[in-house]
Amino acid sequence: MHLKHKFILLSIVLFIANIGFFMRTNQIISESETKRMQNEITVFAQTLIPYYLNGNLNLIYKMGYNFGYKNIDNIPRNAQILKEESNGILYFKIFSYDSFIGFSISFLEDSINFVKQKDNNAWNNYKILILLFQLGLIFLLLFFLFYQIMRPLNKLKDSINELKNGIYAKKLKINQYDEIGLLFRDFNEMNEKISRMLKARELITRNIAHELRMPLAKIKLAISLKDGVELKEDLKKYIDSLNRISQNMLEFERIQSEGFELKNDEFLSESVVFEALKDLGGNKISLNIIKSIKIKGDLHLLSVAIKNLIENAIKYSDDGVVDIELNEEGIVFINKGKELQNDISYYFEPFYRGDITKSGYGLGLSIVKEIISLHKMNIIYKYDCGRHIFILCFKRNIF
Incomplete structure (x- = not known):
């Protein structure tokens, strides 16, 4: 997979993961907060019931006001019933609608209804922690990707330094098939060509003097010992030998060169x-x-x-x-x-x-x-x- 596609895929995955994490976290916190408020309302309602049965409504309204509740006439039609209890005479309900949560106590034909704003402080308190967690997760993923990219590039750097210092670099093992893998393949091909060319030139430089010594010695000997037609024939033979040497060396160098095309x-x-x-x-x-x-x-x-x-x-x-x-x-x-x-x-x-x-x-x-x-x-x-x-x-x- 190409690096560009990896980055795009990672961005999509991170985006979806962040949305999913946010929604799930919001759901958990909302459910937890609703359950906490239900318990709080249940305890508060149990405190009010004796006063309600005694008809002390003024005290009930005052206590509700002190705890952040306000009195409403009826349960809204769009309200969702969260909890409902009854002993056949007394009815107790906890309901929720919009951003409010409340309760209703009914006795015979009479009822009282209180609502209060849902507490969002818990969610606000968690926002920074969630944001820090998400940023940390993104950082770890980006660091992992950066490490995955830099590790093979460091190997390539070491091989280039070896080649630069005249050391025949080892063939790089290709474990991935993205741009870095293609870069490794191109480097291996280049390294092989350069190594072959350097070895060929090294061999030619090391041996050329030795290879030319024998025919030159024979030419020198023929000139000193022979004359006439026999000398010309021997000289032609030795010169042909020298010519073959030079042709072979030039041909060997040509096919080893980097720009050679077959x-x-x-x-x-x-x-x-x-x-x-x-x-x-x-x-x-x-x-x-x-x-x-x-x-x-x-x-x-x-x-x-x-x-x-x-x-x-x-x-x-x-x-x-x-x-x-x-x-x-x-x-x-x-x-x-x-x-x-x-x-x-x-x-x-x-x-x-x-x-x-x-x-x-x-x-x-x-x-x-x-x-x-x-x-x-x-x-x-x-x-x-x-x-x-x-x-x-x-x-x-x-x-």
Whole structure:
């Protein structure tokens, strides 16, 4: 429920509760006051009856006047009878009308009737107490609501301070679905993006010097030992390696950046493979198209992922051969090679180290992982009969 709706609902509840409380309190006090006055009148009437039976009316009128009563001729027609007693000869009634309460004593054909103003002092005395109680109740409810709002906001403040101080903030748990819950969700998304971006930049900054050292050393060695055509070929190979490093780093940084937007184009699965293969000429690659399917996604990024998978397969293949198969599930990459020393998840981390990294720069498979994750696709790995098999599944984005 939105905060605005909560405030409106709370205001309505408080308004209705105050009215209900006021009416019920007024009813209780009124009933209590009426009962008190009935008892008072009963005692006073019992005092007057002997004088009434003796015919001493002047004394009765004087006593009534002294106690705040006034004499009336008859009981008003709109009066409500509150109490009625009789012994067959003497009749006694207590009645109420408008703001008056009174009594009647009848004997034979004669009667006396007295009324007095109802006492509102009791209600007036309780007004301040009731008002203070209602204000206290409203204050407690508002304090509870304020506490409910401020408690999660304080958590958010602490997380923002952690993020500001360079500490990766913990994911905030969302227990409510109002504006604060939406704010928590947006913060979690922002925190995740910032954390990923900072980690990516941290990894790149920490490893870039090390990654460039090897190809640069090879270039330096080639220049000092070789000349002519052989030198040019080696230089081209090492420069291509440097170019791949820089391209992978730039691509990795781009997809980690906050303003990155994923395209959602429509194309055939064979198109993305051909896009990846156009810069890989001269390699032993076999392509078997069993079935081409339509997919949606970013053609360039998917081609980068496929190119990295192919280059990885070529680099670590025993015979330099890579078999690619297109079927209704996705794209399968197969190459012969030794079994991995670590779990496959290890090699999908940026700048991994292991036996599989011959001249490796440790970014290829991590870029594949990021691109596949962005497209909400799956990648499956298995090792079977001396062969590494990667399956890029398009199932989630097939239409």
